[in-house]
Amino acid sequence: MKKRNKNRGQAPLGGLAPERGQAKRDYAAIDKKYVWHPFTQMADWEKEEILVIERAEGCYLIDTEGRRYLDGVSSLWCNVHGHRVPEIDRAIKDQLKKVAHSTFLGLSNVPAIELARELVSIAPKGLTRVFYSDSGSEAVEIALKMAYQYWQQKGEKRRQKFARLTNAYHGDTIGAVSVGGIPLFHDLYRPLLFETIEIPSADIQKMEPVFKKHGSEIAALVMEPLIQGAAGMITQPPGTLTKVRALTRSYQILLIFDEVATGFGRTGKMFAADHEKVSPDLMAVAKGLTGGYLPLAATLSTEKIYQGFLGDYSELKTFFHGHTYTANPLACRAALANLKLFREKKILEKLKPKIDDLKTGLLRFRDLPHVGDIRQIGLMAGIELVRDRRAMEPYPLKEKTGIRVIQEARRRGVILRPLGNVIVLMPPLAISRAQLRELIHCTYDSIQAVTGGRKG
Numbered sequence: 001m002k003k004r005n006k007n008r009g010q011a012p013l014g015g016l017a018p019e020r021g022q023a024k025r026d027y028a029a030i031d032k033k034y035v036w037h038p039f040t041q042m043a044d045w046e047k048e049e050i051l052v053i054e055r056a057e058g059c060y061l062i063d064t065e066g067r068r069y070l071d072g073v074s075s076l077w078c079n080v081h082g083h084r085v086p087e088i089d090r091a092i093k094d095q096l097k098k099v100a101h102s103t104f105l106g107l108s109n110v111p112a113i114e115l116a117r118e119l120v121s122i123a124p125k126g127l128t129r130v131f132y133s134d135s136g137s138e139a140v141e142i143a144l145k146m147a148y149q150y151w152q153q154k155g156e157k158r159r160q161k162f163a164r165l166t167n168a169y170h171g172d173t174i175g176a177v178s179v180g181g182i183p184l185f186h187d188l189y190r191p192l193l194f195e196t197i198e199i200p201s202a203d204i205q206k207m208e209p210v211f212k213k214h215g216s217e218i219a220a221l222v223m224e225p226l227i228q229g230a231a232g233m234i235t236q237p238p239g240t241l242t243k244v245r246a247l248t249r250s251y252q253i254l255l256i257f258d259e260v261a262t263g264f265g266r267t268g269k270m271f272a273a274d275h276e277k278v279s280p281d282l283m284a285v286a287k288g289l290t291g292g293y294l295p296l297a298a299t300l301s302t303e304k305i306y307q308g309f310l311g312d313y314s315e316l317k318t319f320f321h322g323h324t325y326t327a328n329p330l331a332c333r334a335a336l337a338n339l340k341l342f343r344e345k346k347i348l349e350k351l352k353p354k355i356d357d358l359k360t361g362l363l364r365f366r367d368l369p370h371v372g373d374i375r376q377i378g379l380m381a382g383i384e385l386v387r388d389r390r391a392m393e394p395y396p397l398k399e400k401t402g403i404r405v406i407q408e409a410r411r412r413g414v415i416l417r418p419l420g421n422v423i424v425l426m427p428p429l430a431i432s433r434a435q436l437r438e439l440i441h442c443t444y445d446s447i448q449a450v451t452g453g454r455k456g
C-alpha cells in the first residue's frame with residue numbers, strides 16, 4: 001500500500017516503473033539507447049552521467065532527482081521570463097481549448113494575425129510584413145530566398161550571391177550553413193553549399209572594396225547585428241550598423257539582419273537594430289519570440305520587397321515556401337503572451353541594473369590567469385579561456401576546457417553551455433539580481449577550479 005502511494009504520479013516508463021531515485025538512472029539508460037542529441041559527441045554522452053530535466057520553476061531547471069539548477073543560458077538563449085510563467089501557460093491552455101493547429105497555407109488563424117500586427121508595431125521602422133516559420137534557421141533561409149527571388153523578379157538577374165561575415169552563424173540547415181562561416185561547424189559541408197562572398201568583418205573598410213568589386217552580383221548582405229553569438233560573442237564597435245546600412249544602400253544590396261539571438265530584449269533593447277535606429281530590409285527572429293516556450297520564427301520584410309512578389313498568378317511571382325506547422329496557433333499565443341509581458345512588466349526598462357551588475361561582475365574575472373577577452377552586450381556575455389593570456393594562446397580543443405568548466409558549474413547547481421573555450425552567460429531576462437550574482441559567482445568558481453586560481 002505504502003509503496004503504491006509512493007509511485008503514484010510518476011511517469012510510467014514502459015515496464016520499468018522506476019522507484020524514486022532510480023528514475024534518473026533508468027531515463028538515462030533509455031536515452032542512451034534510443035536518442036541522438038544535437039551538437040553532441042554521442043560516444044562521450046554514452047559514457048557520461050547525464051542530466052534529465054523533468055520540470056522547472058522560474059529560472060531554475062529541476063532534474064529527475066529533484067536537483068535544482070540555475071538556467072544560465074536561457075535554455076539555449078531563448079527563455080525570457082523564466083519557466084512556468086503563469087501568463088504564458090494560461091495563454092497556451094486557453095488556445096488549446098480552441099484549436100491547436102490548422103494550416104496557414106490558404107487559411108489564416110486568429111493568434112497569427114494578432115501577432116503579425118504586434119511584431120510590426122515593435123519592429124524597426126519599415127518592416128511591415130511577417131512571414132512565419134518554425135526555427136531560426138528557417139527564418140534565415142526564407143530571408144535568403146526572398147532576397148534572391150526579389151531581384152530575379154525585378155529583372156536584376158545578376159544579383160544571385162550573398163555576402164556574409166567571417167565567423168557568422170545563421171543556423172544549421174544547408175542554406176543557413178552556406179552563409180555561415182564557423183569552420184568547426186561548416187567546413188565539412190562546403191562542397192554542398194552555395195558560393196558566397198566572404199567579408200572578414202563588419203568593418204566598413206573591409207566591406208567597401210568587396211562591394212566595389214562584386215556589388216552588382218550581390219543580392220544581400222546577411223549579418224548578426226551588434227554581436228556574433230555562436231562565433232563566441234564577438235562584438236562590433238558602435239556605429240557599425242549605421243555604416244553598414246548606408247553602404248549596402250549605396251550599392252543597392254539588401255540588408256538582412258539575423259536577430260535570432262539578439263531579438264526580444266537580449267541586448268538591452270527590443271532588437272539589436274534599435275541601438276542605432278537602423279532598419280534592415282529583412283529581419284529574422286526566433287529564439288525569444290515565444291519567451292522560450294514553443295518553436296516559432298518569423299521573417300519580417302519591407303513593403304517594397306513584399307510588393308515585388310505581387311502579380312498575376314501566371315507570372316509565378318508567388319513565394320513558393322511554407323512549412324506544415326507555419327504560424328502554429330499555440331506558438332503564436334505564447335508569443336503574444338510573451339510580448340504582453342514585455343509591456344506589462346516593463347522588462348526592457350528594468351534590464352539596465354542587471355546589465356550593469358553583469359558588467360561589474362565580469363570585471364573580477366580578470367583576476368583569473370586563464371581568462372582572456374571578456375565580451376558583453378546586454379545580458380549576453382562570453383568569457384574566453386586561454387592557456388596563455390599574454391600570447392593569447394588558446395587551449396587546444398582536445399583538452400575540452402570549456403566543457404570541464406560547465407561540468408564543474410553543474411556540480412555547483414548552474415547549467416551552462418560553452419562555445420568551444422568561450423563560457424557563455426545568457427540568463428533569462430527575468431533573472432533576479434540575487435540569482436545573477438549566484439550565476440556570476442558560480443561561473444567564477446568553476447573557471448578557477450578548472451583552470452587554476454592564482455594570478456599568473
Ligand SMILES: *Cc1c(COP(=O)(O)O)cnc(C)c1O
Nearest residue numbers: 135136137169170171229260261
Ligand atoms: C540560434 C541561431 C540561429 C538558428 O536558430 P534555430 O532556431 O536553432 O534554427 C540562427 N541565427 C542565429 C544568430 C542564432 O543564434
